[in-house]
Amino acid sequence: MQVHAYMVKLGFYSFLSIANALINAYSKCGSIASASKCFDLVAEPDLVTWTSVISACAFHGLAKEATQIFDKMLTYGIRPDGIAFVGVLSACSHGGLVKKGLHYFKLMTNDYQFFPDSEHYTCLIDLLGRAGLLDEALNILTSIPIETDPSSFGAFIGACKVNGNVELAKLAAEKLFTLEPNKPVNYTIMSNTYSSENRWADVARVRHQMRYSCEQKSPGCSWLEIGGDIHTFVSGDESHPQASEVYVMLGMLLRLMK
Incomplete structure (x- = not known):
């Protein structure tokens, strides 16, 4: 806030890049109100400005506000890019807005002719999985036309944990362990999934596998x-x-x- 005040004193606030940075900074510091105020003071926001405030709302779980701002951006004739779509898809995922999320995904691919990357597919899988649509999420996961990112499998396993479907989580985990065999967090996700269902023998097996596959690190x-x-x-x-x-x-x- 002191740096913000100093920039205003020096007249730097008129620089759009500084306004964008302030929106991002306030959002990451937990002050969505200050981020929104910075956005409202921008006379002519560009794509980065719109995307910054959309992502800020998504980060704070304000799904409805994020989608409203995204729609408003479109009415101003601003063409969204892949990052803007990640922001609004993430917002829909965390807010449980399945129809909205599917609408934006189709808008991206059909109207704006964007080829989705791994982040977009991860958001889509997370969106469907959180809503309990595991079969639909699995269909997306197994039919992605590009190389599947490990984060997509992680999102699917997390959705399986929430919905208590250990068998589907196990299928995804086997692929995830193949892609990233030395990453402890992957084993932790699956261990937590088993523990949520009181499958302690499987918890012990996964933790043993983690100790064998991952380098020992100093504990936090x-x-x-x-x-x-x-x-x-x-x-x-x-x-x-x-x-x-x-x-x-x-x-x-x-x-x-x-």
Whole structure:
């Protein structure tokens, strides 16, 4: 906000690229209201400006607002590009707007003659999968005319987890493990899918496969400073001298939350 104020003082706000950057910055900082205000102050928004605010709304789960802005952009005669379509398709996916999403996908391919890339197909698979249309999503996944991106399989597995269809998730996971055998997050997605259905033997099998296939990395940790001393915590770690007290307090907090 201080940098924003300084730019206004210096008269730089009239530069369209700066306005676009501000919309993006405020969105990523969690302030959709400030991003929208920056957009409203632009006299003649270009494609990047429109796309920035569409993506900002999609990022914050404002699917209806994103689609309204996209439609308004079209009425101004702005021709959308592939990035703009990713933004509006993503918004439809997170908002459960299946009909809208399919409409924009057809608009992209039929009216604007865009050849969809892997990001567009991933959005489409996610859109259908989140709505419980797993068979339709699987048809898209298996008929993509370009090389299938691993993220498309990840989106499908996530949809299977939400809808409790472990067998379809397993089929996609086998292909995903072939494409990216050394990526831990792929195994984690499938492990979580099995655990959601209480299939603990399969969870153990996937985790064993992950340990065998993936390089060991240093675990993530959190830390805090008290009186100049740094206290570091790793998941499941009991090496801290006050670990017993910490876990007692954690248990109390969990009971309160429940």
